[in-house]
Amino acid sequence: MNPIEELSPKGVWKNFYALTQIPRPSGHIEKVAKFLVDFAKQHGAEAYIDEAGNVVMSKGATPGYEDREVTVLQAHMDMVPQKTKDCPHNFETDPLDVYIDGEWVTARDTCRRWHGRGCCNGYHRG
Numbered sequence: 383m384n385p386i387e388e389l390s391p392k393g394v395w396k397n398f399y400a401l402t403q404i405p406r407p408s409g410h411i412e413k414v415a416k417f418l419v420d421f422a423k424q425h426g427a428e429a430y431i432d433e434a435g436n437v438v439m440s441k442g443a444t445p446g447y448e449d450r451e452v453t454v455l456q457a458h459m460d461m462v463p464q465k466t467k468d469c470p471h472n473f474e475t476d477p478l479d480v481y482i483d484g485e486w487v488t489a490r491d492t493c494r495r496w497h498g499r500g501c502c503n504g505y506h507r508g
Contacts, residue, residue, distance in 0.1 A: 385482055395487075397421075402489070403477040408460040410474050411435065415459060465492045 386402075389395040406414040418437045422429035427441040437459065443450060463473035469491035471479075478489040 384480070386480055386487055389482075389487075399480065402480045405473055405475055405477060406459060406461050407463045407473040411459045418459065463492075
């Protein structure tokens with residue numbers, strides 16, 4: 383198990399780590415799209431990839447909450463690759479080599495950094 387999967391909240395960081403292991407530069411999102419559809423179905427949600435390549439997920443309301451407003455979430459699946467000049471990392475085939483550096487989750491030889499407290503809330507370009 384990677385130490386990132388031990389961060390809190392564990393469910394968030396376990397899934398975050400799983401995503402870092404799927405290469406997904408812009409224009410190459412097929413693997414991550416399949417991962418997301420499979421994830422949704424494993425968690426009782428309907429999911430499919432539409433004609434534009436978007437992953438669409440839907441989950442019914444918890445019993446007793448059917449009259450509440452709908453929540454819609456949107457995000458992109460790709461990652462814009464950034465790496466050091468001498469780095470041999472291939473963003474189309476290689477997973478990220480992520481590790482904890484103090485309060486940050488970062489990837490070796492890249493410019494990716496995620497704050498290591500609580501939930502992932504973006505990245506810092508170092």
